[in-house]
Amino acid sequence: MSSRGRFDPAILYQAALAYYVDNxxxxxxxxxLGVSRPTVSRLLxxxxxxxxxTIEVREPTVERDAELAxxxxTALGLRKVYVTPTVGRRDIGAILAPGVGRAIDDAGLVPGDGLLVSSGVTVYEVVGHPLPPAPGVLVAPTVGGQLExxxxxxxxxxxxxxxxxxxxxPVLLYAPALPSAELYRxxxxxxxxxxxxxxxxxxxxxxxxxxAPPLTRTIMPSTFQGNPHWLRSAVGDINARPYDVHGTPLDLETNDRLIAMRLEELREVPHAIAVAVGRNKIGSIIAAARAGFFNHLVTDTDTATALEAAATTDR
Structure with a gap:
């Protein structure tokens, strides 16, 4: 040790180099070094x-996630993707809410503008968490749900x-998703x-x-109840309207009385934000993105990584 009671800087450097660089x-x-293990701890x-x-502690995924987004x-033909870090088994809503907040902010909504919202587990979880204010915005459902x-x-x-x-x-929709023909009129x-x-x-x-594909889900809207033959060809749904792997809306006999925004109409929404996570939704997301049902996507790192791999493979 030095006369001041500290270790020689050369010894400190040797110990640090071995530990932090050479592992x-x-x-x-x-x-x-011919010293005890407690002495090594003091050296470090x-x-x-x-x-x-010097030790720098920083969020490891921010820059990488921005590049991934x-x-x-580009791979999905979207205007923008918002990628939030996947963190253990945290609540989905807490993970995605910051990305949803940025996406809503980017929409530049002003009082009187309409913001539509669909059904689904992920959306339901997200709206339970803080989001940036958008005073005076009119919020309306894209699909009926009174009897769900x-x-x-x-x-x-x-x-x-x-x-x-x-x-x-809120501008509420006082209607079931699938009323009788008489009630629909x-x-x-x-x-x-x-x-x-x-x-x-x-x-x-x-x-x-x-x-996700209906046959892989534990809960579904009432319009999917039973086991219609079309469930096997549905890769996913938005607004309780299913579509196939090509993004083609399925032609169901109930379509004419379903109180839900048509998938084709979503292409006219300037800032259509999909929010989705999970490897079971990879096919659902890709098909809907390429069909133009949304132009912005909020997802997490794991899903984004799997989406990129799948989207670049099946070109």
Whole structure:
């Protein structure tokens, strides 16, 4: 040690170099320097205190995720992708809400603008978390849901929760997703229904859940109940409207009375934001993106990585 009671800087440097650069263990360093293991620990501590070793702690995925987002947007033909870090088994909503917030901010909504929101587990989870304010925005469902038993398909509740987060105003859809033919005709004449249908045509943005293949799911909207033959050919759905692997909407006999925005109409929404995670949704996301049902995507690192691999392989 030096006369000041500290170790010689050369010894500090040797210990730090071996430990931090060469990945030597403290036991190996002790043998090489002829000191005890506790002394090696003190050497490393003093090397940090003396500035010989500096440790930088930073978010490891931010820059990498930004690059991944850019590549994925190109691969899927989207305007922008927002990638949030995958962190253990945290709540999906907490993981994705920051990305959804950025996407809504980027839409540049002003009071009176329409923001549509669909059903789905992921959307349901996201709207339970803080989002940046968008005062005066009109929030409306893209699909009926009054008779649904599962929370993720109660679209009025989702719209209300989202409006509260944004400090906006909910414009609710008082209708089931699939009414009888007689009720359907009656509902179309209701002024409240007409207000929502009007927003479907003029909305500046939409927040859309992308459903996994129906046969892989544990909960689904009531319109999917039973086991119709088309469930086997559906790769995913948006607004309770299923589509196949090519992004072609499935031609169902119930389509004409389903109170839900048509998939083709989503192409007219300037800022259509899909929010989806999970490797079981890779095919669902790719098909919908390439069909133009959304132009922005919020997902996590794991899903984005798998999407990029799949999208570049099947070109």
């Amino acid at each position: 030597a263990t403290q036991a190996e360093i002790a043998d090489a 501590s003093e090397a940090r205190a003396a500035g010989i070793v 850019g590549r994925l947007a 038993s599962e929370g993720p398909y109660q679209t009025n509740e989702i719209a209300r929760r989202l409006a509260m987060k944004l400090n906006g105003r 009656s509902l179309l004449g209701d002024p409240h229904i007409q207000e929502v249908l009007g927003l479907w045509k003029t909305a500046k943005a939409a927040l859309l859940g992308v459903g």
